[in-house]
Amino acid sequence: xxxxxxxxxxxxxxxxxxxxxxxxxxxxxxxxxxxxxxxxxxxxxxxxxxxxxxxxxxxxxxxxxxxxxxxxxxxxxxxxxxxxxxxxxxxxxxxxxxxxxxxxxxxxxxxxxxxxxxxxxxxxxxxxxxxxxxxxxxxxxxxxxxxxxxxxxxxxxxxxxxxxxxxxxxxxxxxxxxxxxxxxxxxxxxxxxxxxxxxxxxxxxxxxxxxxxxxxxxxxxxxxxxxxxxxxxxxxxxxxxxxxxxxxxxxxxxxxxxxxxxxxxxxxxxxxxxxxxxxxxxxxxxxxxxxxxxxxxxxxxxxxxxxxxxxxxxxxxxxxxxxxxxxxxxxxxxxxxxxxxxxxxxxxxxxxxxxxxxxxxxxxxxxxxxxxxxxxxxxxxxxxxxx
Amino acid sequence: xxxxxxxxxxxxxxxxxxxxxxxxxxxxxxxxxxxxxxxxxxxxxxxxxxxxxxxxxxxxxxxxxxxxxxxxxxxxxxxxxxxxxxxxxxxxxxxxxxxxxxxx
Numbered sequence: 001x002x003x004x005x006x007x008x009x010x011x012x013x014x015x016x017x018x019x020x021x022x023x024x025x026x027x028x029x030x031x032x033x034x035x036x037x038x039x040x041x042x043x044x045x046x047x048x049x050x051x052x053x054x055x056x057x058x059x060x061x062x063x064x065x066x067x068x069x070x071x072x073x074x075x076x077x078x079x080x081x082x083x084x085x086x087x088x089x090x091x092x093x094x095x096x097x098x099x100x101x102x103x104x105x106x107x108x109x110x111x112x113x114x115x116x117x118x119x120x121x122x123x124x125x126x127x128x129x130x131x132x133x134x135x136x137x138x139x140x141x142x143x144x145x146x147x148x149x150x151x152x153x154x155x156x157x158x159x160x161x162x163x164x165x166x167x168x169x170x171x172x173x174x175x176x177x178x179x180x181x182x183x184x185x186x187x188x189x190x191x192x193x194x195x196x197x198x199x200x201x202x203x204x205x206x207x208x209x210x211x212x213x214x215x216x217x218x219x220x221x222x223x224x225x226x227x228x229x230x231x232x233x234x235x236x237x238x239x240x241x242x243x244x245x246x247x248x249x250x251x252x253x254x255x256x257x258x259x260x261x262x263x264x265x266x267x268x269x270x271x272x273x274x275x276x277x278x279x280x281x282x283x284x285x286x287x288x289x290x291x292x293x294x295x296x297x298x299x300x301x302x303x304x305x306x307x308x309x310x311x312x313x314x315x316x317x318x319x320x321x322x323x324x325x326x327x328x329x330x331x332x333x334x335x336x337x338x339x340x341x342x343x344x345x346x347x348x349x350x351x352x353x354x355x356x357x358x359x360x361x362x363x364x365x366x367x368x369x370x371x372x373x374x375x376x377x378x379x380x381x382x383x384x385x386x387x
Numbered sequence: 388x389x390x391x392x393x394x395x396x397x398x399x400x401x402x403x404x405x406x407x408x409x410x411x412x413x414x415x416x417x418x419x420x421x422x423x424x425x426x427x428x429x430x431x432x433x434x435x436x437x438x439x440x441x442x443x444x445x446x447x448x449x450x451x452x453x454x455x456x457x458x459x460x461x462x463x464x465x466x467x468x469x470x471x472x473x474x475x476x477x478x479x480x481x482x483x484x485x486x487x488x489x490x491x
Binding site: 032033056057059060076077098099101117118147162191193209242243244245306307308331350363372 | 421424426428431432433434436437438439442463468470471474475483
């Protein structure tokens with residue numbers, strides 16, 4: 001028995017170790033058709049679990065708790081699901097609206113805000129209990145409520161979002177969640193379709209669908225109001241049809257330049273951040289949907305709307321040239337970089353696959369099966385402003 | 388002479404095709420259904436309950452004439468986010484898709 005004891009202790013400690021799971025290198029992949037979420041390990045390229053029946057995830061996004069244990073999934077059907085990534089289970093699920101587009105987590109991690117199309121507005125919940133904390137209808141006229149897009153968190157326990165139908169940007173301060181303070185910026189331009197915030201939380205930029213240009217709000221200088229930038233881009237060019245609305249996610253910044261999708265043109269816009277003027281445009285394979293910078297800013301990866309959605313193009317930021325065109329498969333919907341950018345995961349909807357690339361060699365590393373994947377979200381987002 | 392003979396054979400075939408408003412082939416139906424679900428669904432929702440674009444459920448379409456809806460699919464609707472699908476979907480295919488929308 002004396003001899004057995006150390007062995008037993010060893011066995012016991014192994015079994016305990018096997019149950020431990022760190023979450024800093026995990027991620028969530030959305031399977032849009034089945035309404036499932038996959039928990040994946042980005043270091044080992046493994047699928048760890050499938051969380052089922054989250055509702056209509058035809059459009060979905062995910063934010064993470066600051067302890068990186070919980071993932072909050074925002075579904076198209078107004079569903080909000082809190083997934084426990086340690087237990088591979090749903091912690092809580094609510095339906096909070098009829099039709100939603102996205103969400104954000106507050107600076108202190110205690111609040112979850114969701115932008116809704118129907119009924120239009122933003123609802124704020126406790127990240128712990130998912131109880132309603134604040135309800136902010138996006139009213140902009142007699143009986144009118146706008147669809148809300150481009151919701152992001154901002155420093156100072158604030159959320160910023162845009163009203164698609166009203167052409168407004170609103171900022172909500174929730175330092176006292178019981179009494180939200182709303183500041184409205186009207187007349188920012190026609191049909192803001194999405195927005196982003198700079199990694200330092202200073203600049204909020206909404207892209208416009210209904211007219212040329214973008215709307216810029218400097219959160220360090222609110223009194224200056226919203227400034228229109230690039231009002232003339234593409235003014236004289238033929239506007240091509242847009243078969244999928246572009247997304248502005250994160251901040252594709254490299255050096256002094258901000259990279260953004262042009263609307264109705266097969267181009268990526270390169271904007272000088274010092275002057276907010278157009279520095280250059282880069283001709284690409286189609287209508288860009290996601291324009292995302294590798295974390296070190298050396299490359300910008302671009303995917304496209306139907307019918308050019310079988311390709312991904314990579315811009316070399318050093319000389320603003322196209323360095324490579326990849327063909328991961330049919331219907332590339334989303335991309336996500338590992339935290340320091342040595343790899344990128346690509347969701348290929350119609351081929352039912354996730355493709356992992358080495359961003360240095362641009363060679364494929366591996367493929368994992370996923371049924372109609374449409375979004376990839378790594379837990380490293382937990383510590384990034386605006387994600 | 389050879390050419391005109393060929394034309395005589397081809398022209399009736401083309402006419403026959405359009406006048407019948409034929410059903411898409413089995414393969415094409417699968418492609419169209421996939422497009423409806425995922426590409427139309429990008430804006431109208433996978434379950435067609437609406438998103439950036441309006442709902443396309445049967446109730447939402449009642450009272451709207453076929454011609455108007457087919458034209459919306461084919462030509463898009465200027466001033467909105469609805470693009471013209473004409474390069475990818477024929478008139479007959481749009482009619483067939485509308486049939487599915489009306490009676491899912």
